[in-house]
Amino acid sequence: MKTHGSATTFHVADLARSLAFYTDVLGFAERFRFGDYAGVQLGEVQIHLSGPRSNNKRQVGQGGVYIFCEGVDEYFEQVSERGAAIQGPPQNYDYGMRDFVVEDPDANLVTFGQPVNST
Numbered sequence: 001m002k003t004h005g006s007a008t009t010f011h012v013a014d015l016a017r018s019l020a021f022y023t024d025v026l027g028f029a030e031r032f033r034f035g036d037y038a039g040v041q042l043g044e045v046q047i048h049l050s051g052p053r054s055n056n057k058r059q060v061g062q063g064g065v066y067i068f069c070e071g072v073d074e075y076f077e078q079v080s081e082r083g084a085a086i087q088g089p090p091q092n093y094d095y096g097m098r099d100f101v102v103e104d105p106d107a108n109l110v111t112f113g114q115p116v117n118s119t
Contacts, residue, residue: 007039007046010063010108015051021105022047025082043069047110061107066099072114076100092116 012018015036022028028040028047036051045067050056069075076090079102087101099113 005044005046007048008063008065009048009050009056010065010104010106011050011056011058011060012104012106012108013052013060014105015049017105018049018051022049025084026079026102026110042067064109064111066111066113068114069112070114072098072100072112075112 010018015033015038019030019033019038019040022040023030026042028042031039031041031046033039036053037048037056038051039046039048041047047065050058052060072090076086080086085103087103090098090100092098093116096116097113098116099111102110102112104110
């Protein structure tokens with residue numbers, strides 16, 4: 001088997017509000033929309049957003065994803081200026097990563113990080 005990627009699914013209370021957040025604040029592009037379900041993409045990373053009228057019944061706001069990236073400090077500045085709810089500025093951690101956490105409108109957690117030695 002050869003894998004080609006994956007997509008985390010976040011359960012959201014309002015699909016339109018979540019799409020606006022991911023595109024306008026975090027800079028993702030909308031890839032598709034099917035009923036109350038949509039996909040957004042930033043680089044090679046996809047996140048699927050499942051609204052309350054979709055068939056996927058899970059609690060809203062219980063998701064999280066860690067996105068490995070480059071330029072974490074610059075990206076932090078960009079999303080901060082756009083009003084992202086950020087838990088704190090990028091920091092170096094003992095596990096070898098420099099990262100920060102964004103909360104989406106439903107409290108799903110999106111962490112952006114890069115190896116400490118690449119800063």
